[in-house]
Amino acid sequence: MTSLSTKQKVLWGLVAIVVLLYTLWPLASILFTSFKSSSDVTSGTFLPPHWVGDNYASLFAGAAKSLFLPALRNSIGISLIATAIAVVLATFCAYAIARLDFPGKRLVLNTALGVSIFPIISLTTPLFNLWRRVGLYDTWPGLIIPYLSLTLPISIYTLAAYFQQIPWDLERAAQVDGATNWQAFSKVIVPLAAPGVFTTAIIAFFIAWNDFVYGISLTSTSAARPVPAALAFFTGASQFEEPTGAIAAAAIVVTIPIVIVVLLFQRQIVSGLTQGAVKG
Amino acid sequence: MSTAVDTAAPAARTSRRVVTERARGERRLGWTLAGPAFIVMVAVTIYPILQAIYDSLFNYRLTAPGERRFVGLANYGVVLSDHVFWRDLGVTALITVVTVAVELVLGFLLALVMNNAIRGLKGWLRTVILIPYGTITVVSAFAWFYMFDINSGYVNKWFAWLPGIGPSFDWFGSTGPALFVIMASEIWKTTPFISLLLLSGLAQVPSELTEAAKVDGATWWERMSRVILPNMRAAIMVAVLFRALDAFRIFDNIFIMTNGAYGTEALSLLAYRTSIGRLEIGLGSAVSVILFLLVILISVIAIKGFRVDLAGRGVK
Numbered sequence: 124m125t126s127l128s129t130k131q132k133v134l135w136g137l138v139a140i141v142v143l144l145y146t147l148w149p150l151a152s153i154l155f156t157s158f159k160s161s162s163d164v165t166s167g168t169f170l171p172p173h174w175v176g177d178n179y180a181s182l183f184a185g186a187a188k189s190l191f192l193p194a195l196r197n198s199i200g201i202s203l204i205a206t207a208i209a210v211v212l213a214t215f216c217a218y219a220i221a222r223l224d225f226p227g228k229r230l231v232l233n234t235a236l237g238v239s240i241f242p243i244i245s246l247t248t249p250l251f252n253l254w255r256r257v258g259l260y261d262t263w264p265g266l267i268i269p270y271l272s273l274t275l276p277i278s279i280y281t282l283a284a285y286f287q288q289i290p291w292d293l294e295r296a297a298q299v300d301g302a303t304n305w306q307a308f309s310k311v312i313v314p315l316a317a318p319g320v321f322t323t324a325i326i327a328f329f330i331a332w333n334d335f336v337y338g339i340s341l342t343s344t345s346a347a348r349p350v351p352a353a354l355a356f357f358t359g360a361s362q363f364e365e366p367t368g369a370i371a372a373a374a375i376v377v378t379i380p381i382v383i384v385v386l387l388f389q390r391q392i393v394s395g396l397t398q399g400a401v402k403g
Numbered sequence: 404m405s406t407a408v409d410t411a412a413p414a415a416r417t418s419r420r421v422v423t424e425r426a427r428g429e430r431r432l433g434w435t436l437a438g439p440a441f442i443v444m445v446a447v448t449i450y451p452i453l454q455a456i457y458d459s460l461f462n463y464r465l466t467a468p469g470e471r472r473f474v475g476l477a478n479y480g481v482v483l484s485d486h487v488f489w490r491d492l493g494v495t496a497l498i499t500v501v502t503v504a505v506e507l508v509l510g511f512l513l514a515l516v517m518n519n520a521i522r523g524l525k526g527w528l529r530t531v532i533l534i535p536y537g538t539i540t541v542v543s544a545f546a547w548f549y550m551f552d553i554n555s556g557y558v559n560k561w562f563a564w565l566p567g568i569g570p571s572f573d574w575f576g577s578t579g580p581a582l583f584v585i586m587a588s589e590i591w592k593t594t595p596f597i598s599l600l601l602l603s604g605l606a607q608v609p610s611e612l613t614e615a616a617k618v619d620g621a622t623w624w625e626r627m628s629r630v631i632l633p634n635m636r637a638a639i640m641v642a643v644l645f646r647a648l649d650a651f652r653i654f655d656n657i658f659i660m661t662n663g664a665y666g667t668e669a670l671s672l673l674a675y676r677t678s679i680g681r682l683e684i685g686l687g688s689a690v691s692v693i694l695f696l697l698v699i700l701i702s703v704i705a706i707k708g709f710r711v712d713l714a715g716r717g718v719k
Contacts, residue, residue, distance in 0.1 A: 127521060135521055139528070142516065146531045149591060150538065153546035156555065167560045167570075216440035224426070225433025231441050238444050240648040242698050244671040245691035246447075248678040249454035252465075272447040279440060304432060333539045335655040336671070340679050351541040355659060367555050374542040381537040389530040396536075396596065397603035 150378065157371035164367045178372035187357075187369045191376075193345035194353035198377070201263055201349060202331035205270035210324045213278035214316070218308065220279075221286035222294075232280065239276035246272065247340035254341055261342045266349070269337045274327040281326060284398040285319030322395035325388060329381070350377050452695060458688040465682035478689035488673065488690070492697075495669040498582070499650040502589045503643055509590065510597035510642070517598070518605045529599075536595040544656035547588035551575070578666040585667060588656045593649065597642050604638025605631070644705045648698055670694050 127135075152169065157178050159171040166172050181187045220228055250269055251260070259265035289312065297307040338352030345353070354373055357366050385392065462474045482488050517528050535543070549555045551574040562568045574580040608631050616626045632639075654671040657663060663672040674694055678687025 131521075135524060138516055138520075139524060142513070142528055143531055145591075146534050146595075149543060149546040149550065149588075150534070152550050153542070156549050165554045167557050169557050169561075212440040212443060215436040219433045219436035223429045223433040223436070225430040225437070227434070228437075231437050234441060234444050238448050240645075240698060240702065241448055241452075242652045242671065242691075242694045244652065244654060244674045245455060245695045246451040248674065248684060248687045248691050249451040249458060251679055252458070252684060253451075253454065269447060271443055275440060275444055275447075329537055335539075335541050335658070336675075339658075340675065351539050351655070354541055354545065365554065367549060370545055371549065374539075374545050378538055378542055381539075382534060385533045385537050386530060389526065389533055392533055392537075393529050393599055396599050 153371045154375055157368060157375050159368055159371075161368055164365070178368040179376075181369055182372050182376065187366070187373075190345065190353060190357060191350075191369075191373055194348055194350045195377070197263070197266075197345070197347055198332060198349040198351075201266050201270065201347070202328055204263070205267045205274050205331045206324055206328045208267070209271055209274035209278045209327050210282075210320060213275060213282050213323065214320055216279050217282035217286050218312070218316075220283045221289075222291065232283070235276040235279040238272055239280075241272065243269075243272065243336055244340075247336060250337075251340055261344055261347050263347055265341050266337055266347055269341065270331050270334065273330050273334060277330060278323050278327050281323045281395050281398060282316075282319055285323070285395075286316060289315050318391065319395075322388070322391040325384060325392060326395050332377075332381070452692070455688040455691045455695075458684055459692050461685045463683075463685035463688075465684055474685070478685050479693070481686060482689050482693060487668075488670075488693075490666060491668045491670050491673045494582070494667060495651060495653070495671075498586060498589070498653055498669060499647055502586050502593070502650050503647050505586075505590050506594045506597045506646060507639070507643065509594045511601050513594065513598035514601035514605055517602050532595045532598065535592050536599075538592060540592060540655040541659055543588050543592045544659035547584055547591070547656070548575075548660045551584050575661050576665065581661050581665055581667045585653075585656055585660055588660075589650065589653060593646060597646055600638060600642040600645075601635070604635040604642075607638065608634040640705070640709060644702070647705075648701060651698060651701065670697075 155170055156164070158174045158176070159166065160173060160175045160177055163172050163175075177185075182191045216231065219225065220231060246269065254260040254265050259268070293315070294307045294311050297311045298304070302310065333351070334349065335351040335355070338349045339355060342348040342352060348356075350373065354370055357370050357373070459478050460473060460475060461471050462477070463471045513532060517525060517532070520528055551558045553559065553571070553573045553575075556574075558574070559568060559570050559572050563570065572580075574584055612630050612634065613626055616630045621629070652671055653669050654675070657667055657669055657672055658675075661667045663669070663676065668676075670690070671694065674687055674690040677683050677690055681687075
């Protein structure tokens with residue numbers, strides 16, 4: 124690398140600022156809204172005229188607590204379970220795809236692709252009906268099962284792409300040394316595959332965490348309603364005020380973990396996203 | 404989806420029976436490992452869509468479940484002859500075309516920036532670009548809504564110098580402006596995904612080709628249009644198809660901002676409103692099935708017509 128001229132430095136500095144504004148502006152906007160008091164919400168300013176923490180207090184200890192905390196618990200629990208199930212199933216499946224020769228391999232991959240482009244609203248009507256009949260409406264399993272349609276396909280092809288890059292000779296060497304297929308898989312391949320599995324889990328979790336359609340269609344109370352759906356039906360502390368501040372605060376609370384994960388694992392997320400889509 | 408798996412080391416072909424034995428074992432293990440995932444995927448999608456097809460053949464309201472009766476394809480007739488359906492199809496198509504086109508340009512610019520960025524900046528750029536991708540769509544919808552909303556927004560104040568915009572301008576009170584904000588939020592959230600796909604496409608353009616073009620005195624524009632873009636065709640096609648199908652299902656941000664009022668209703672909202680809002684299961688199922696068929700149609704046209712190779716084989 125040649126050292127940069129001042130002109131280049133300034134140019135790249137400007138580019139960085141433009142990209143930063145693009146990516147953070149809407150979030151900064153809602154962040155500042157969340158610090159406005161209920162009388163300042165309509166101030167029409169970008170920054171709050173008076174900084175107050177009332178909205179956050181109301182979420183965790185005040186009037187909005189009974190709406191927000193159960194939703195947060197539902198979102199975390201349901202997304203984690205749906206991610207875990209999908210990643211376990213996808214790990215076995217992707218191993219078979221990357222490693223073994225069996226008829227129907229293309230069928231499995233094409234199914235994964237087909238499911239990932241499925242218009243999920245088309246599934247909600249029949250599920251809504253069926254869940255009410257079998258008692259899964261407004262329950263955790265009633266959301267976890269359909270969430271698999273979101274998390275499983277992407278997990279399969281992201282992992283299949285990762286598994287095709289693993290040096291399989293090591294496994295063969297283990298087999299030559301007398302390990303069974305299963306031992307070779309669990310002792311040699313699992314440690315090699317762990318980073319890919321971890322990345323896949325992050326991406327799958329993002330997708331489950333983001334769900335809105337299933338959340339509003341298949342739940343009706345705080346028993347299972349996840350945060351995005353709860354936000355849409357939010358009534359704030361008062362029945363007679365727009366709950367703008369409380370919604371903004373809740374939106375920021377659920378965005379914080381995403382930002383932290385992105386900051387910690389950006390490299391893995393980028394490689395996972397592009398692998399799954401381009402090669403997967 | 405390349406499954407360019409290196410076939411296992413040629414098995415010792417001393418005896419044929421050993422090979423078939425081994426192949427059979429591999430086959431069994433393959434389905435044992437891949438089977439559960441396959442069955443779950445089929446169960447959570449194929450079963451409900453079959454149920455939707457079945458329900459769409461009945462006149463079926465949850466408010467009067469006793470009156471359920473078989474009507475054949477009449478529900479489809481009702482949907483397809485209703486102007487609301489065609490208006491919503493138009494809205495969905497418009498949103499899809501506009502957002503994908505804008506995202507392709509924006510995403511390509513971002514990809515170029517990331518591709519050529521100086522070393523210290525590269526990782527940092529990729530980090531900030533992932534933040535919109537990870538943001539919940541509903542959060543993005545609220546952020547944009549509060550920005551433009553007549554009560555809580557500041558856009559009207561900031562842009563009051565523009566003709567037609569003032570403190571009393573309601574962005575969500577008419578079709579055009581409302582669609583503008585809806586599309587802006589959609590573009591903001593999903594451009595990073597496209598730009599990352601295009602970035603990896605850029606990385607796959609053989610550098611000796613661009614170098615050779617440079618040596619031959621090609622301008623930047625010529626290198627772009629004659630060398631880089633043709634070599635990225637496959638990556639661009641995959642990105643466009645994925646995003647188009649994604650945009651076609653748009654739901655969350657419209658629901659939050661306008662709930663489909665003022666002619667901003669997309670097909671997904673129509674399906675939701677009919678079955679879960681009005682409990683018209685028969686009609687709602689017909690809308691759902693039509694939406695499903697449209698998605699298949701778009702995919703088939705893209706794969707056959709534009710030869711988009713989703714198997715990624717085109718990406719050499």
